[in-house]
Amino acid sequence: MGALIGLIAGIGLVLLVWTFGEPDWRPRPRERRDGLKGLLSRAGLDEVTPGGLAGLCVGAFVLATFALTAVSGVLSIGLVFGVLAAVLPIAVLRGRARRRLREHAELWPDAVDNLASAVRAGLSLPESLVQLGERGPEGLRAPFIRFGRDYQVTGRFDESLDLLKTRLADPVGDRVIEALRIARDVGGGDLGRMLRALSGFLRDDLRTRGELESRQSWTVNGARLAVVAPWAVLLAMSFQREVVARYASTAGVVVLIVGAVLCVVAYRLMLWIGRLPSERRVLA
Numbered sequence: 169m170g171a172l173i174g175l176i177a178g179i180g181l182v183l184l185v186w187t188f189g190e191p192d193w194r195p196r197p198r199e200r201r202d203g204l205k206g207l208l209s210r211a212g213l214d215e216v217t218p219g220g221l222a223g224l225c226v227g228a229f230v231l232a233t234f235a236l237t238a239v240s241g242v243l244s245i246g247l248v249f250g251v252l253a254a255v256l257p258i259a260v261l262r263g264r265a266r267r268r269l270r271e272h273a274e275l276w277p278d279a280v281d282n283l284a285s286a287v288r289a290g291l292s293l294p295e296s297l298v299q300l301g302e303r304g305p306e307g308l309r310a311p312f313i314r315f316g317r318d319y320q321v322t323g324r325f326d327e328s329l330d331l332l333k334t335r336l337a338d339p340v341g342d343r344v345i346e347a348l349r350i351a352r353d354v355g356g357g358d359l360g361r362m363l364r365a366l367s368g369f370l371r372d373d374l375r376t377r378g379e380l381e382s383r384q385s386w387t388v389n390g391a392r393l394a395v396v397a398p399w400a401v402l403l404a405m406s407f408q409r410e411v412v413a414r415y416a417s418t419a420g421v422v423v424l425i426v427g428a429v430l431c432v433v434a435y436r437l438m439l440w441i442g443r444l445p446s447e448r449r450v451l452a
Contacts (some may be wrong), residue, residue: 201413207258207339210265221257225298229254241405242416252399268340273377275305276340277370283348284363293352293359294325299331325352326411340370385409395431 204218242355282304286296301313311332318328326349326350332401347366351359405411414420 173310195276206337207261209334210268211261211272213261214267221261224257225254228256236406240412240415241409242406242412242420243283244407245402245412245415246420248399248424248428249403262387264412267376269301271307272338273340273370273374275307276344277367277374278305279308280344280363280367280370283347284367288360294319295350297348303431375441387438391435395435396432398427 179192186378195436204221208214208216208218208221229250233246233250235246236249237243240246279300282300283296286299287293289300296314297312298319301316305311314335315328318331319325322328329345333342336342336345344366347362351362402412417423
């Protein structure tokens, strides 16, 4: 019986961790390959190492487990909140990565217009990209400043573009950069026209996605409230040992596990119903 409860508890904790993932049932190939390193890159935290992030998660798990066990006197409650604390940094990073992608998506049309103006003024394509580090949208300047340094050091346009794509970690940026690469390789006098068309397409796509996301937000917020509410109540109850003492029994552990599974299933189902197709990175 103890082994069965342990197995069910492990499955419940894995599902609880999965709750804080992307609202798509299928794992993304790019995320499977990159892991924590790719997540840090998408969040704009390249200076943080995956080992440091893993250490933060382990430390949060140990600290939260010890603190809640000491407060409530029930190990199972401490473990539940320890797992929640362990996945919290990952959830924060994923939220940061999503916000960063939305912010960049709003800036890319202006950046492409800036590129078109620079090309029309007679600058070469590398020079046009370098000047984005000085005159481009504020949120995109840092990667292009580093692109300029890479290009000055190596003089290799393709390699500098590859490094720029890695730093941006942005599906919209991938499209723009690959379009510029093709224009550079093929040549021709239609680069300005292509950039203007691309800018218009990005604006239309941004406007459509913004309308859909505004309608979807109530579903996402409802799902988050539904999954947080019971655990917030349990946290408040943990300060009353005589109330939560029954969770130390086998039946109490089963209640926690069943509650965690139901929260996970409901959360994933609501997100699956209200999900929007997310743009994937190309040629990354």
